Every structure is written in C-alpha cells, then in structure tokens.
Amino acid sequence: MKRTAFLVCAAMLTAPCALVAQSTSIPYPIQTPTLSGSHSTAQKTESARKAKQAELAPKPLSRLALGVGVSPLGINMMAATNLNKYLNVRGTGNLFKYTVNNISTNGFNVDANLDFASAGVSLDLFPFPRHGLRVSPGVLFRNTNNASATFTANAGTSFTLDNVTYYASATNPVKGLGTFGLHTTNPAPTITAGWGNVIPQSGGHLSFPFEVGVAFIGSPAINVSLISGQACNAQGLNCVNVATDPNVQANLQAQVAKYRSDLDPLKTYPIVSFGVAYNFRIR
Numbered sequence: 545m546k547r548t549a550f551l552v553c554a555a556m557l558t559a560p561c562a563l564v565a566q567s568t569s570i571p572y573p574i575q576t577p578t579l580s581g582s583h584s585t586a587q588k589t590e591s592a593r594k595a596k597q598a599e600l601a602p603k604p605l606s607r608l609a610l611g612v613g614v615s616p617l618g619i620n621m622m623a624a625t626n627l628n629k630y631l632n633v634r635g636t637g638n639l640f641k642y643t644v645n646n647i648s649t650n651g652f653n654v655d656a657n658l659d660f661a662s663a664g665v666s667l668d669l670f671p672f673p674r675h676g677l678r679v680s681p682g683v684l685f686r687n688t689n690n691a692s693a694t695f696t697a698n699a700g701t702s703f704t705l706d707n708v709t710y711y712a713s714a715t716n717p718v719k720g721l722g723t724f725g726l727h728t729t730n731p732a733p734t735i736t737a738g739w740g741n742v743i744p745q746s747g748g749h750l751s752f753p754f755e756v757g758v759a760f761i762g763s764p765a766i767n768v769s770l771i772s773g774q775a776c777n778a779q780g781l782n783c784v785n786v787a788t789d790p791n792v793q794a795n796l797q798a799q800v801a802k803y804r805s806d807l808d809p810l811k812t813y814p815i816v817s818f819g820v821a822y823n824f825r826i827r
Contacts (some may be wrong), residue, residue, distance in 0.1 A: 567670065602626050602743060608826045610741035613819020617689070618660040620817060624668070626743045627824075634680070634742070651701030651712075656693040660684055660763045664734060667739075676741050677824045682734045683756035686760055689726040695719070697773070699781075705795035706802070710775035713783050720786075726813060728762030734815065742821040745792040766803050770796060 604627055611622040618640030624632050640660040647654040666682025696719050697703060697712035704710075712718045736757025744751060770786035770793075784793045 595624050604628055607743045607823050609821045609823035611819050611821025613815035615815055617662055624742050628671040630670050634668055635665045638662045649697045651774050652695045654693055654695045658691045660689045663671050664784050672794055673745050676739045678738055680736045684732040687727040687730045691720045691724040706798035708795050713774035713776055717772045718786050720770045722768045724766035726761050732759050732761045734759045736815055743823045748820055757815045758812045761813045763806045768800050
C-alpha cells in the first residue's frame with residue numbers, strides 16, 4: 545500500500561516536468577520580414593516615371609512650333625517641327641523694309657531705301673535633348689537683301705574719287721545712284737549655335753530661342769553711278785559732264801573698288817537672333 549502511494553506521488557511530481565519538456569521541444573515557425581512589398585512599389589514608381597517621360601516626350605512630327613524674332617536679317621518668322629528627340633527641322637522667313645527721303649548730309653541730299661527679304665531652312669541638332677543647347681546648319685535658299693540710294697550734290701559741294709577732289713557745278717548739280725547687295729552667293733549656307741528648344745522635351749508650350757552665327761552670302765555687290773550733272777575744279781572752272789567724262793568715270797570705278805575691298809568682310813554676314821515661340825500638338 546505504501547509502495548503504491550509512493551509511485552502515485554512520484555508520478556504526480558514528474559508530470560509537470562514532462563509537460564514542460566514536451567512543450568519546449570515543439571518547434572514554432574519564425575516569421576521573417578519580406579521586402580517584396582517595397583520592391584514592388586519601387587518598380588511601380590519607376591515604371592510610372594518612365595511612362596510619364598514617354599508621354600511628355602513628343603513623338604516624331606507630332607508638334608508644330610510657330611515663332612517671331614529679330615535679327616540683322618530683319619523681322620523673322622519661324623515654323624518648326626520635331627523629327628526625333630535630337631533633331632528639329634526649322635524654316636525661317638525674314639523681312640524688313642525702310643525708306644527715308646531728303647536726308648541732308650555733307651552737302652548731299654539723299655533718298656535711301658532698305659529692302660531685306662530672305663527665306664531659309666535649318667536642322668536643329670540637340671546633343672543633350674533635355675537641355676536647350678543646339679547647333680544648326682542650314683541654308684538661305686532665297687536672299688534678295690539690298691539697299692539703294694539716290695543722291696544730289698548741292699552747288700559747290702566737294703567729293704573725292706580715288707584721291708581726286710571735284711566740286712559740284714552751281715548751275716548743273718551732280719546726281720548719282722548707289723546700290724548695295726548682300727546676296728552674291730545665293731543660296732547661301734548658314735551655321736548658328738544657340739539655346740532654346742522650340743519643342744521642349746518637357747512638353748512645355750512656350751520658349752524663348754536665342755542663336756548666333758553667320759550666313760556665307762559672298763562679297764557684297766556695290767555699284768555707284770554718276771548719272772548727270774557737272775563737276776568742276778575749286779574755282780568752278782573746267783567743268784565736265786560726270787556721266788561721260790572718261791577721267792571721272794575711271795576715278796569712280798577705282799573708288800568703288802576700294803569700297804568693295806573695305807566691305808569684303810561682310811561676305812560672312814552676322815546673325816544674332818532672339819525671339820519667342822509657341823508649340824502645339826498636330827497629331
């Protein structure tokens with residue numbers, strides 16, 4: 545009886561230990577954190593960014609830009625479209641007319657006319673599409689830029705032709721005509737560099753393009769003719785007809801040759817242009 549009671553008590557004392565040992569031997573799964581959620585979010589953000597860029601970047605021939613500006617070629621009007629993100633094709637037209645009459649200067653009365661008209665096309669190359677820097681080779685396929693003037697020498701007014709001084713007759717004043725052309729080479733190549741994409745990759749509409757460069761127009765065409773009147777010596781004697789006298793005409797041509805030499809650097813005509821343009825979607 546005592547032995548039975550002892551075994552029962554021993555069993556009761558060891559049962560909790562067995563339960564504890566059993567409970568500690570059962571493995572519980574450990575939850576490890578995962579980055580799949582944040583990785584997926586980053587991918588979605590990057591995809592959205594690329595999609596937005598693709599949407600903003602204009603497709604080829606999808607946008608048209610119209611603009612106006614000023615340059616030494618006159619008031620210019622411009623139209624451009626995009627070929628790809630590196631290239632635009634741009635057409636320009638330039639126009640300026642100005643007439644002034646009865647200018648009195650150094651004893652001459654002058655009527656002058658300035659008539660500039662040109663048109664060209666250029667290819668705008670953007671080596672860094674997200675920025676506005678560009679290089680633009682092109683051509684002026686039409687160029688009629690010229691100036692002309694008629695002049696009358698007041699009585700007694702002196703003028704020099706190839707270092708020979710003449711005086712206009714008091715009774716038959718000297719009259720002449722001068723022309724100045726900036727279109728010896730036609731068509732004329734052009735090259736410019738500038739800042740500002742008239743069709744921005746960002747999708748904006750308004751731009752303010754600026755460029756500098758040259759047009760290779762050839763040597764200026766200069767002509768001066770004396771069409772009527774008499775020129776005399778300082779005492780008003782020995783007067784000759786300026787339109788027919790061979791000495792006067794020879795001196796005149798020598799003087800015109802000097803003018804041409806002095807103005808020869810203008811065969812590379814400067815271009816400094818700035819303006820404003822607006823672009824919109826056309827397809």
